[in-house]
Amino acid sequence: xxxxxxxxxxxxxxxxxxxxxxxxxxxxxxxxxxxxxxxxxxxxxxxxxxxxxxxxxxxxxxxxxxxxxxxxxxxxxxxxxxxxxxxxxxxxxxxxxxxxxxxxxxxxxxxxxxxxxxxxxxxxxxxxxxxxxxxxxxxxxxxxxxxxxxxxxxxxxxxxxxxxxxxxxxxxxxxxxxxxxxxxxxxxxxxxxxxxxxxxxxxxxxxxxxxxxxxxxxxxxxxxxxxxxxxxxxxxxxxxxxxx
Amino acid sequence: xxxxxxxxxxxxxxxxxxxxxxxxxxxxxxxxxxxxxxxxxxxxxxxxxxxxxxxxxxxxxxxxxxxxxxxxxxxxxxxxxxxxxxxxxxxxxxxxxxxxxxxxxxxxxxxxxxxxxxxxxxxxxxxxxxxxxxxxxxxxxxxxxxxxxxxxxxxxxxxxxxxxxxxxxxxxxxxxxxxxxxxxxxxxxxxxxxxxxxxxxxxxxxxxxxxxxxxxxxxxxxxxxxxxxxxxxxxxxxxxxxxxxxxxxxxxxxxxxxxxxxxxxxxxxxxxx
Numbered sequence: 001x002x003x004x005x006x007x008x009x010x011x012x013x014x015x016x017x018x019x020x021x022x023x024x025x026x027x028x029x030x031x032x033x034x035x036x037x038x039x040x041x042x043x044x045x046x047x048x049x050x051x052x053x054x055x056x057x058x059x060x061x062x063x064x065x066x067x068x069x070x071x072x073x074x075x076x077x078x079x080x081x082x083x084x085x086x087x088x089x090x091x092x093x094x095x096x097x098x099x100x101x102x103x104x105x106x107x108x109x110x111x112x113x114x115x116x117x118x119x120x121x122x123x124x125x126x127x128x129x130x131x132x133x134x135x136x137x138x139x140x141x142x143x144x145x146x147x148x149x150x151x152x153x154x155x156x157x158x159x160x161x162x163x164x165x166x167x168x169x170x171x172x173x174x175x176x177x178x179x180x181x182x183x184x185x186x187x188x189x190x191x192x193x194x195x196x197x198x199x200x201x202x203x204x205x206x207x208x209x210x211x212x213x214x215x216x217x218x219x220x221x222x223x224x225x226x227x228x229x230x231x232x233x234x235x236x237x238x239x240x241x242x243x244x
Numbered sequence: 245x246x247x248x249x250x251x252x253x254x255x256x257x258x259x260x261x262x263x264x265x266x267x268x269x270x271x272x273x274x275x276x277x278x279x280x281x282x283x284x285x286x287x288x289x290x291x292x293x294x295x296x297x298x299x300x301x302x303x304x305x306x307x308x309x310x311x312x313x314x315x316x317x318x319x320x321x322x323x324x325x326x327x328x329x330x331x332x333x334x335x336x337x338x339x340x341x342x343x344x345x346x347x348x349x350x351x352x353x354x355x356x357x358x359x360x361x362x363x364x365x366x367x368x369x370x371x372x373x374x375x376x377x378x379x380x381x382x383x384x385x386x387x388x389x390x391x392x393x394x395x396x397x398x399x400x401x402x403x404x405x406x407x408x409x410x411x412x413x414x415x416x417x418x419x420x421x422x423x424x425x426x427x428x429x430x431x432x433x434x435x436x437x438x439x440x441x442x443x444x445x446x447x448x449x450x451x452x453x454x455x456x457x458x459x460x461x462x463x464x465x466x467x468x469x470x471x472x473x474x475x476x477x478x479x480x481x482x483x484x485x486x487x488x489x490x491x492x493x494x495x496x497x498x499x500x501x502x503x504x505x506x507x508x509x510x511x512x513x514x515x516x517x
Binding site for chain 2: 010013021024042044046051052053055056057058059060061062063066068076077078079242243244
């Protein structure tokens with residue numbers, strides 16, 4: 001019988017900090033966030049991805065599907081959680097995302113943009129009580145803040161994406177509810193979209209869930225390799241959000 | 245102006261973020277800096293002192309970062325000093341250096357000493373010593389490894405310390421009877437097996453975690469304890485002694501079964517003394 005092995009763990013400086021590689025390195029294959037939020041995952045099918053040697057690996061029903069890519073060109077293959085059209089992942093999220101910066105790093109697997117598939121979405125009951133999301137759009141990416149009273153604002157960034165591109169998304173949410181989306185492709189100059197108008201937050205923001213790769217109901221799923229999702233307080237730069 | 249690209253704390257460059265010129269990085273494992281390794285020698289009366297890998301004990305290590313903050317003003321130096329201290333306030337910090345950029349270790353701050361020496365301080369220069377403890381005693385590779393398993397021998401690259409893998413064994417859309425994990429050294433000799441008595445159905449998989457010493461069984465997403473399914477052998481451990489690190493020859497893992505097509509995976513984090 002082998003000995004139990006413990007390992008020091010590092011507390012994240014972010015309010016929300018989820019990373020695929022840390023899920024594997026945590027010695028428990030948990031999809032919980034570094035910042036502590038519990039995860040729920042399901043996939044009612046087998047799936048395949050590329051392992052760290054470039055070989056095809058089959059993942060069982062309900063088993064998270066990790067795929068290794070040289071995401072940042074450093075020669076070290078980086079694991080991403082490959083979320084397909086059968087996968088569903090969501091984590092606890094308690095708070096009102098005002099005056100926040102969201103950051104997503106991913107391997108875009110969508111050669112042709114497909115409508116409004118979700119990258120992330122905060123919310124668990126739809127437009128009735130508001131939601132915030134980032135979506136893959138036909139022309140790049142957009143983000144929506146719906147405050148629950150029938151008013152929504154949409155921020156857009158037009159960018160041409162090829163399958164396999166490393167994409168970094170940064171969404172700044174002002175205290176007024178206005179949002180600004182920025183996109184970086186393959187470590188090039190960040191393209192910052194225009195800020196939307198003010199959209200006052202719902203008085204009762206009661207959205208206890210962040211969904212990754214799908215919407216709050218598990219719909220609008222896309223095939224994306226998600227490496228990292230973070231949330232920080234205030235307006236933060238891309239360089240700030242990149243480091244731990 | 246401080247030199248950059250030498251030392252990173254939580255991925256932040258101490259040169260660019262806190263104007264810290266690094267003078268010494270001592271005591272970190274994994275070749276991050278000057279290394280102190282705790283290796284017990286096996287005193288053999290006939291062969292003399294020999295290194296016995298079974299007697300290597302990994303203990304928490306103390307480490308040190310020394311340097312001086314070269315800021316533009318006294319105020320900027322104090323801000324940088326506070327920034328460095330605040331970084332350690334939340335517990336372990338990931339330390340990475342130019343000497344082994346693909347590795348990191350987690351370190352606690354034991355004590356700090358920032359000496360503002362006049363008249364240099366008037367120019368924003370502060371000598372600083374950070375005394376740290378590395379509780380794991382090892383460094384880790386930046387990214388974990390993960391490989392598919394089948395009846396073929398899958399090579400498992402290893403660091404300079406043992407790695408404790410997690411394996412999954414899949415029902416694979418059909419059924420799999422009595423799977424057996426076999427670990428071989430770089431020469432092909434069997435060094436460890438682990439067997440299970442079970443028929444895995446189409447939507448089932450086993451998760452074998454060598455670090456925790458735990459086995460879970462997932463049936464269409466419902467996870468239960470699977471320790472009773474383990475009927476032979478022991479948890480596999482990826483060991484440098486079973487590999488030839490210099491020659492790139494590594495231990496291999498394969499998955500066989502009494503019946504059914506074997507598919508699964510292995511993932512682990514390389515560790516470095």
